Amino acid sequence: xxxxxxxxxxxxxxxxxxxxxxxxxxxxxxxxxxxxxxxxxxxxxxxxxxxxxxxxxxxxxxxxxxxxxxxxxxxxxxxxxxxxxxxxxxxxxxxxxxxxxxxxxxxxxxxxxxxxxxxxxxxxxxxxxxxxxxxxxxxxxxxxxxxxxxxxxxxxxxxxxxxxxxxxxxxxxxxxxxxxxxxxxxxxxxxxxxxxxxxxxxxxxxxxxxxxxxxxxxxxxxxxxxxxxxxxxxxxxxxxxxxxxxxxx
Ligand SMILES: NC(=O)c1ccc[n+]([C@@H]2O[C@H](COP(=O)([O-])OP(=O)(O)OC[C@H]3O[C@@H](n4cnc5c(N)ncnc54)[C@H](O)[C@@H]3O)[C@@H](O)[C@H]2O)c1
Numbered sequence: 001x002x003x004x005x006x007x008x009x010x011x012x013x014x015x016x017x018x019x020x021x022x023x024x025x026x027x028x029x030x031x032x033x034x035x036x037x038x039x040x041x042x043x044x045x046x047x048x049x050x051x052x053x054x055x056x057x058x059x060x061x062x063x064x065x066x067x068x069x070x071x072x073x074x075x076x077x078x079x080x081x082x083x084x085x086x087x088x089x090x091x092x093x094x095x096x097x098x099x100x101x102x103x104x105x106x107x108x109x110x111x112x113x114x115x116x117x118x119x120x121x122x123x124x125x126x127x128x129x130x131x132x133x134x135x136x137x138x139x140x141x142x143x144x145x146x147x148x149x150x151x152x153x154x155x156x157x158x159x160x161x162x163x164x165x166x167x168x169x170x171x172x173x174x175x176x177x178x179x180x181x182x183x184x185x186x187x188x189x190x191x192x193x194x195x196x197x198x199x200x201x202x203x204x205x206x207x208x209x210x211x212x213x214x215x216x217x218x219x220x221x222x223x224x225x226x227x228x229x230x231x232x233x234x235x236x237x238x239x240x241x242x243x244x245x246x247x248x249x
Pocket of ligand 1: 011012013014015016017018035036037038061062063064089090091092093111115138139140141183184185186187188189190191192
């Protein structure tokens, strides 16, 4: 198994790509902390992993809260004794019809960008002590290019994830910590999506994708798995699009 005996925290694991990643990691032998604000859904993901002979625990976590992160790291260490992997996947969508909303900017930066920073800030001291760790931060194609239907706060937050991943990679490489970013393209709509959930908008987006289809959550989970695993032992500071060729155009 590719993650045998590793301990992984996956944020936003109650839904979508986070849930797919948590399930895949457990199948590959990891002990998984299913971290999310959605308690019933997150507990259900952890329960389903356990009912398939995997090891998982739900942890309530608001990624934008420093105290929640402290509690999540303490609970993980108390239960499993170490943290090998952090998948900073939690996020909120950027498709707000009010393109100049300040509230949307603040929310996206607080959860998508500061949440990723707080996650790294919480686990890096633990990984430094172990001289080992792998962090995968979920950015987006929106972290690389602008889009007409996306609030610029989303692009800014995902761009911040892209560059803070590279900064952390170079700053903590000598501690044995690898940090990479994954950039999903058009995927099943997020819970918080408004415009990108609209079938007309999605049809237009599909036309811009060389593969002419949306991605599957497992295709992102597989990229997370490779980067999290020891198979990627000499890979740090890279960005991996999972986008059907969108960014290659
Ligand atoms: N779906 C897409 O088209 C797409 C494309 C590119 C990137 N992404 C990114 O991928 C990641 C996962 O998206 P998804 O499609 O699975 O979306 P989703 O809405 O299905 O899942 C997001 C999860 O994050 C959780 N979350 C939101 N705010 C949180 C907070 N403050 N603290 C803890 N958990 C929180 C939600 O409860 C939810 O379970 C996000 O970072 C998103 O921005 C999504």
